Amino acid sequence: MTSSDFDQFRPPRPERRRGGKGKRRGGRGRGGDDLMVPQAQVEHLDSRGYYGHPVVKAPPWEKEIAAYLVLGGIAGGSGVLAAGAQLTGRMRLRRNARLAGLGAAGAGALALVADLGRPERFLHMMRTFKVTSPMSVGSWILMGYSGMIGVAAAGEVDRLLGERLPLGPLRPVLRAVEAPAGLGGAVFGAPLAAYTAILLGDTAMPTWHDMHRDLPFVFVSSASLAAGGLALVTTPAAEAGPARNLAVLGVIGDVAATRIMESRMDPVAVEPLHDGLPGTLMRWAEGLAVVGGLGALVSGGRAGRRNRLIAALSGATLVAASTCTRFGVFHAGMNSAQDPRYTIEPQKRRLAERRAAGIIDDSITGL
Template identity: 55%
Template structure:
């Protein structure tokens, strides 16, 4: 008999009753019951006499509660995820426009980035509950914490976006802002601010994917290697879509190229993430409201990408004469519709991934069964001595 340190905590077992011997002329008392509660026949094999001691069991968590507690994230965080992608992607697009000499596209991207950060920061503060919590998070720098670094990334991105937007507003006003002697210094920061905005924008667009993957939520944790790439592709969709709506039609070449690349990256990263998951972990991404949102996100992404490329070909093929203005008008309408479709695809992608993760914690099977499958795979590969797998 083997004893463990926990035996002292076990309640005492009730004494077992001795079965009464059956009458000498009958073997009825020694025959087990079948599933219907009847005595089995005397001619049954010994193996057939074995009755099931445990019926069909349905898996439930401890006291019927979820094993993993869902994070208390609601609509403000969903909005922050979306506009953070818009701001981050727009910072990258602004640098490309600045380097290629497209002032209209640069201006639209910079003002979009500042506006998105202006919406996202209050959304994050609202989710935190009290404004001072956001300030308290900036008292320290913890490199191992996505949330701590995300606060600093958002602040740095907002600062450089503000500088870039101020430069554009001063240009729009023909340098009539009351800047005085600060104007030369401000305009000297044009290129450095563009580079800094692109760097912080790339981090702002992707760090939220790492933040979700760093949790114990089954679907997010299983996709932790692909979520940053998915969110980065989603950010390119959003920024390209905003540029297609706001920027001049003659400067939209980089935005159209970025839209096509974003569609390809979005579809491939989502497919790869689902393929790497256990079926139960991928289930919330394919079913329910989250699944419907993600399916519509794919449809809108494909439609927006095709429309962006087609509108560019339509505008480039516009000839001369009476029909030229009509072709340009049709191309402009198609461009704006494609941009709105890309924005919708990016929003639905982030909303769907967020909702799928919150849904995945409700079923304890999505926590336990993938872990059992990974444990069995490690044992089958001969791994018994690491910190996860132990020998039987």
Template identity: 55%
Template sequence: MTHSEYDEYRPPEPPRRRRRGGRGAGPGGRGKRRRDLTESGGGDGSREMAMVEDVEFESYYGRPVVKAPPWETPIGIYLFVGGLAGASGLLQAGAALTGNAELRRSARLVAIAAVGVGTPALVIDLGRPERFLHMMRVFKVSSPMSLGTWILSSYASGAALTAANEVDRMTGERLPFGPLRPLLRLAEGPSAALQGVMGAPLAAYTAVLLGDTAVPTWNAARHGLPFVFVSSASLAAGGMAMALTSRKNAGPARLLAAAGVVGDLVGMHFTKSTMHPLESEPLEEGRPGTLLRWAERLAVAGGIGTLLARRSRTVAVASGLALAGASALTRFGVLHAGHESVKDPRRVMIPQKDRLEKRRAAGITDDSITTGW
């Protein structure tokens, strides 16, 4: 018999027992088993009798039934800063339209900083930089990852141009742009518009990407998770802009942060209510549950601080940092919850069986999910 490296994953097999007696009606045969069933009351059909032991859900060779994507800390960072950048893009576009130069500058600087952190984090997780370039070869509408690559690239291009204009103004036009400066100013308006248009998709597509997997918790949360991520991004962007902008010009940032807090809290509770208890369990227990509870606490504290930030600069900065922390903890909590959900086979099998029974009870037996019998 051949031996491979994968044999070490196989658990030891119990010794086999030899069957005694024949197939006839002898002392150890079928006849005795029939008499035992009749005497116990299970062979005459008068009552049901358990013929096997209770089933315990176990995976094959102890391996997970569903394998989670190998997304670790770099992806958690990208989930956070991607949302921060996306909502900041919307905020800078609104500030540019209303002539709020200070808020526009703060939002643009936050956006380019977030992109500067998020893009390397994404490339690091891919393992090799050329993989990111390979994803640019096609545009596949049905793939959230393909769409996300194009969204991020388009957004980053607009963010780079708008940030370059802001830094050039802050330095008194001392950057060595030379004859390119007029072209840079000319491209500022279209770049700000591109950044604003791509902001919302950038903040939301990562939630669609998680929900498009077979990971139980992520897939079950696919309908509500985009609202949670967009709200989380809004409170983070509003909080950071509020911390970097004077109280006089930070009004829109405070409104965005407050709306984000409400949307985040309501969205997370609604998402959990639509999930099977076993699928929502990782969001409430263990390390992910701890992260999400602290995220909720920081969001509430930051939201209260937002209402008072108009009177105190110190409160504005503290509240903004609390909101940014809440957004980061939400993203990491959801990421780790997905990893935890694949470790227990019950979270994969039982929700599917329950949904199947509900469809059959509702009379739906003619589709590919519930084949009638």
């Protein structure tokens, strides 16, 4: 007889009894009592899952993926901000946003590789392009953004070093392609800030799946306030006007989109966003966003221009708010996979709604 790691999940089997003619009672034949699931558990299967175990399996993602969600948002928002600074002639804001975008994209790629375990696994993801896979599309978005922002940032670094990079005859080429690459960073930056929301919503995790309609708006707003906040930390107030405006608009969008998202979610599927660590992170995220947004507004006045500390503290607060939002969403989705209730009760409610609407002849309601 062989054993398996899954033997611990098997239900206890009643003792077999043998009659005088070798007949067994309690088998799986007609009249047998050897049920795979006891009747008491069958009656409560719809609320407890299979022997109390999760109905869906959570992805094997660790904190590195949560960090990638944060860094991807900062990178994408910084790419868009850098392009705006490029078009309006704000050279220091352009430089700082480009360098921030490249740094965040590089750190995010390292976090992604750390979660994959081996660097070559990331390269394997680039062998194909599958438009129906958010992960495949997102990998190519990250590569496209990194290439564009990398070229633009290389030009900034070369100027910072007094044109001492060993470029030789490639320097005129770099100068020629730098501006188009900066605009290309914005083209890839916007989807980079949003695609991770689509990736989460495309999974079977109850909370992530239920927020799939509104989570992209939350993540784009979160990326905007984070990128604007980081620019407030690194850029003098005289050129930080667009960063300040982006941060304030991001705060308004983040708070509004999060509230709307929660109001549109199933009352059971939204619970992980309010309980435990995710609930604490989401509450901190809203509070920090409001405080940072107010600080950004104050930093735009005369007192703020004289005191760089106000802008820097406000910017750091906004980056912390974005971090709390994305870590809160990440942990809420992972937690929702642990309790069968978050999967089964929304399914039963959707089934009842379809039947009440008269949909009774499809593969879902016809069962």
